[in-house]
Amino acid sequence: MTDTPADDLKPSFRSDVTVELVKHSAADSDVLWAARVSTAGEQSLEELTKDPERSKGLINYLMRDRHGSPFEHNSMTFFISAPIFVFREFMRHRVGWCVAGDTEITLESEAGRPRRRTIAELHELWHLGAEDRLPHSAGGVTWNSRAGRWAAQVRHEESDHYLGLYENREAAESAVAEFREEHPGTRLRKLESVRRNHVRCYDEETLLAQRGRIVDVIESGVKPLIKITTASGKALRCTVDHAVFTPEGWVKAGELTVGDAVMVAGTAPEPSKAPIPPSLHRGIGVWTSAQRQRLIKDVDTCHLCDQEFSRDQLALDHVVPVAGDLARALDESNLAPACEPCHTARSGGEQARAERGGHSAKAVADPVVAIEEAGEEMTYDLSVEGPWHNFLANDIVVHNSYNEESGRYRELQPVFYVPGEDRKLVQQGRPGKYEFVPGSEAQHEIMERSMQESYIQAYERYQEMLAAGVAREVARAVLPVGLFSSMYATCNARSLMHFLGLRTQHELAKVPSFPQREIEMVGERMEAEWMKLMPLTHAAFNANGRVAP
Structure with missing residues (x-):
């Protein structure tokens, strides 16, 4: 128009x-x-x-x-x-287009890092504005690189309480939880917001992965479900009317038969890229290190694992890897704090990935091997901002039913x-x-x-x-x-x-x-x-x- x-x-x-x-x-x-x-x-x-x-x-x-x-x-x-x-x-x-509450939705950060949450969890965090009465901790659980252990600390009533070093993260988190149980706080702490989250979705022509902003998470009522299982072991419980992406386009789940294929999360090889020359790589590293004091707060959050650390436990990480876009190597807006374990693991693979060529996230066909009734229970749906109104539900590409101007x-x-x-x-x-x-x-x-x-x-x-x-x-x-x-x-x-x-x-x-x-x-x-x-x-x-x- x-x-x-x-x-x-x-x-x-x-x-x-x-x-x-x-x-x-x-x-x-x-x-x-x-x-x-x-x-x-x-x-x-x-x-x-x-x-x-x-x-x-x-x-x-x-x-x-x-x-x-x-x-x-x-x-x-x-x-x-x-x-x-x-x-x-x-x-x-x-x-009627909805999925079971335990369906895992693939979220994607701006850096392209995927993580998963159930759609029922997303609905609770989106709508209820849930709060708890645990005291907010400025430290929590952090990795102590010098000791090679996990440190646990809690801030309670304006004081910092050091709880010791632990061999694994689970033990440190358990110590923090026990302290909070014994010392309940009165200050409300907001649970994690998902209002700005994006889902992984797909360009329906190129089949390449994209990011789409969540517009709403909807509880759709108790409805009968079917379960679709694919040859690779992926399974989705949804209503018969829910649209599922196939090599031939969108099809209602109830119209699928065994032997049909559905599109699922997969990868496709990228062309090989030339590695970054060692001298240039060192120069970029020196410049990046010089920005640490200015760009990292005294206590900051790792953009990869979402945990809080002190400045001496954080490095500056390129959100878009240097090997992926050399033009953004000296771009301050492309830098974010990362804890030492995450930064080491990520940096170690980037140069090797550039040498051998990487893989792009792409939707691929997966045959259906079973379709069966799956009872009745509360169902949910997402609304995803366009132009691609789809998302990954248990790694299967599905659509939403609400298309507004x-x-x-x-x-x-x-x-x-x-x-x-x-x-x-x-x-x-x-x-x-x-x-x-x-x-x-x-x-x-x-x-x-x-x-x-x-x-x-x-x-x-x-x-x-x-x-x-x-x-x-x-x-x-x-x-x-x-x-x-x-x-x-x-x-x-x-x-x-x-x-x-x-x-x-x-x-x-x-x-x-x-x-x-x-x-x-x-x-x-x-x-x-x-x-x-x-x-x-x-x-x-x-x-x-x-x-x-």
Whole structure:
């Protein structure tokens, strides 16, 4: 889409949302043959030619007794245009594409160093802002190169406590843990933040590894899983709708069969590079050492192992190796502290790697050897910033299901949300018992005027930065969450029912819900489209208290 000249962009205001069903494969008969295949086998195909009305009792039974999987053999894709704040809530309902909590996600540092965390751990650290009451330690466990042992020390009540030297790191950490148990602190210590973490993802054309920023980590509810096992021993537990990368492109996990190949983490050889001449290597080393006092703090963190050390235990390390990019050898921004064990291990291999040629991280094909059911449990998903919306789950390349318009690649249009006259403005009651009542004419007037003035001013600043050459991804930061955005969302009937149960208020609901009106508007329009496609399933959903099976 061509950007419109700045002079022609005039802010406009909307009070509604847009929901369009762009494609689907969904009918009540899908539920019937999926339910009967376990008892009728291939004869269940006959149900496709029969009137589903005669079997509405079966659909009602499946809904009532919460047999959920027959409601997953269908698909609907919606185009949604709504304010950004609606999408922040929508992302909590990841329409079925999700993985088990113990799935390990490959994170990647700016230096290209990978490490792994389970997606459940990422969700906790991302959302809960968890804190503990252990005292913060300025030292902790460090390597004492002179003694050749691990030193343990703790700072408690403004004093440093030296706990001794230990043969291995585990023993030193145990000593620190015991001290903290015996001397509990009152000062809150924030657990590790993952808000700035990146995942390893892949360019889908070159298959080479890239880095993608995590936008959100989502808990998607309890769902049935399948387990996919590859010839190299990699295994992934995910929902049948989760998209998996294959040599032929993206395929739903439930559509894979034994013998198909999926793309997994691998390597490809790089061309050999000439080694750095010894004299140049020594010169770079002398210059780098001269920067230690200025660039390393008294107590600093090793960028490779994330542990804290005193300055005399740290060296300056080239984040991008000298052998990889000689032009950055004298670049201060390419230097970071590294502890002696990490620095020695890394430096020792770099020159040899340059001599023999290295390997690039690349996605490679791996045949599937087994597919089996894997029970039901809480599931999770990631949202990864583009242009590559994928990540590594247990070393298998998978996609995320949420693709929203990006302000990085196009100029965002000035369409903003202003609630209509029927929007209730005043909130009353206590948490969990909120009630919204209509606002006065004066309240509507000040709300409309304040929003419009704020939107116009923010968009003018956005345009001003773009005109000055500021990157779109930076300039968009001034835009409010009332800006309209667009996305495609794909779901099946079961995941849609989970969404509707929480995000619509309905007199037939067995469990009351109190959604924000704007996301309820999206839910109502999605439900209207779904009701046309699967009227018997929709009726059974209402008849059984609007509780998803």
